[in-house]
Amino acid sequence: xxxxxxxxxxxxxxxxxxxxxxxxxxxxxxxxxxxxxxxxxxxxxxxxxxxxxxxxxxxxxxxxxxxxxxxxxxxxxxxxxxxxxxxxxxxxxxxxxxxxxxxxxxxxxxxxxxxxxxxxxxxxxxxxxxxxxxxxxxxxxxxxxxxxxxxxxxxxxxxxxxxxxxxxxxxxxxxxxxxxxxxxxxxxxxxxxxxxxxxxxxxxxxxxxxxxxxxxxxxxxxxxxxxxxxxxxxxxxxxxxxxxxxxxxxxxxxxxxxxxxxxxxxxxxxxxxxxxxxxxxxxxxxxxxxxxxxxxxxxxxxxxxxxxxxxxxxxxxxxxxxxxxxxxxxxxxxxxxxxxxxxxxxxxxxxxxxxxxxxxxxxxxxxxxxxxxxxxxxxxxxxxxxxxxxxxxxx
DNA sequence: CTGGTACTCACGTGGTAGAG
DNA sequence: CTCTACCACGTGAGTACCAG
Numbered sequence: 001x002x003x004x005x006x007x008x009x010x011x012x013x014x015x016x017x018x019x020x021x022x023x024x025x026x027x028x029x030x031x032x033x034x035x036x037x038x039x040x041x042x043x044x045x046x047x048x049x050x051x052x053x054x055x056x057x058x059x060x061x062x063x064x065x066x067x068x069x070x071x072x073x074x075x076x077x078x079x080x081x082x083x084x085x086x087x088x089x090x091x092x093x094x095x096x097x098x099x100x101x102x103x104x105x106x107x108x109x110x111x112x113x114x115x116x117x118x119x120x121x122x123x124x125x126x127x128x129x130x131x132x133x134x135x136x137x138x139x140x141x142x143x144x145x146x147x148x149x150x151x152x153x154x155x156x157x158x159x160x161x162x163x164x165x166x167x168x169x170x171x172x173x174x175x176x177x178x179x180x181x182x183x184x185x186x187x188x189x190x191x192x193x194x195x196x197x198x199x200x201x202x203x204x205x206x207x208x209x210x211x212x213x214x215x216x217x218x219x220x221x222x223x224x225x226x227x228x229x230x231x232x233x234x235x236x237x238x239x240x241x242x243x244x245x246x247x248x249x250x251x252x253x254x255x256x257x258x259x260x261x262x263x264x265x266x267x268x269x270x271x272x273x274x275x276x277x278x279x280x281x282x283x284x285x286x287x288x289x290x291x292x293x294x295x296x297x298x299x300x301x302x303x304x305x306x307x308x309x310x311x312x313x314x315x316x317x318x319x320x321x322x323x324x325x326x327x328x329x330x331x332x333x334x335x336x337x338x339x340x341x342x343x344x345x346x347x348x349x350x351x352x353x354x355x356x357x358x359x360x361x362x363x364x365x366x367x368x369x370x371x372x373x374x375x376x377x378x379x380x381x382x383x384x385x386x387x388x389x390x391x392x393x394x395x
Numbered sequence: 396c397t398g399g400t401a402c403t404c405a406c407g408t409g410g411t412a413g414a415g
Numbered sequence: 416c417t418c419t420a421c422c423a424c425g426t427g428a429g430t431a432c433c434a435g
């Protein structure tokens with residue numbers, strides 16, 4: 001009896017968490033999304049949370065400090081080996097992947113070269129706070145994104161239980177948004193990925209484990225057949241059996257995406273040659289509930305309840321949650337604007353109606369010129385046309 | 396292609412102790 | 416009392432492989 005009650009409690013707690021985080025989105029450059037490399041599910045989730053929290057330091061580097069309580073809430077864990085897991089990711093151990101080991105190979109479109117970098121250069125975990133320092137090389141793919149990025153829903157992606165669901169979600173969402181941008185159609189869309197390419201993107205084949213593969217990937221148009229062969233030779237071609245790949249990666253990801261995400265996925269293998277060997281996978285994608293998905297895309301980055309809390313603490317006047325929400329909305333969910341306007345209100349003599357004053361102050365532009373990531377929230381997800389053309393030529 | 400087995404290791408769960 | 420931190424144990428994810 002006691003046990004089932006406890007279970008019930010934890011269940012309600014979980015749903016509470018998911019609604020609290022229901023409107024949180026993060027942006028990731030498409031370059032990073034299609035980058036090849038292996039990482040753990042927890043690592044990916046931490047990275048995404050880190051993007052939300054990332055701040056630029058004086059020396060230009062990018063750092064995210066994530067409080068333990070936030071991590072717990074975001075990851076829906078309240079106790080247990082939670083710290084162990086974080087610590088395990090932070091402290092490199094023999095044969096174990098840490099966040100620091102997360103290395104990716106990606107194409108830098110502006111500079112026309114292919115790079116291999118560690119994503120995170122520094123991780124510490126002290127006093128319950130996780131600090132991530134991002135590689136300065138990939139900084140431009142995380143903050144101040146102007147084009148060629150994808151808005152991803154953190155609350156969706158945090159619920160995924162498979163790393164393949166997570167990776168595929170990002171890849172397919174990016175592709176879907178891209179196709180929507182160029183075709184102005186509401187779908188369904190189709191994409192075909194070369195099987196080996198897909199495995200690389202999902203981290204099933206890790207280029208870090210084999211120098212030849214890493215080298216082959218750095219070519220302008222990688223020879224996937226060769227990569228597959230190399231992977232086979234060196235024994236790092238996991239799930240070389242297509243049926244296993246389908247069962248444990250594709251099928252699982254498909255089920256989870258269809259159940260939990262705003263993407264509806266279906267796929268079919270493309271076979272070639274005498275043996276009918278599967279050479280690529282053709283995905284069919286459609287959006288679930290356009291209006292809803294749109295809402296999510298325009299949604300705030302930070303947990304709204306947290307922001308309301310923060311505001312209620314900030315204001316010396318008593319304000320209700322709905323007042324706070326109204327102000328937040330006027331500020332486009334930007335806490336910085338709220339703080340700045342509030343700061344002005346302190347110097348503006350008597351104000352009878354602080355809520356109304358705040359809203360009109362914000363609307364009249366009494367706001368700090370907020371730079372960087374938060375500004376970019378209101379920009380359109382545009383693509384540059386040179387890039388588009390190039391992709392057309394490729395295909 | 397499906398079912399089933401086997402194995403490893405990461406993760407989930409819950410208890411607990413100490414610091415603030 | 417809350418939060419950090421550590422421990423033990425069971426479970427689930429990830430992978431390979433074989434039989435029907």
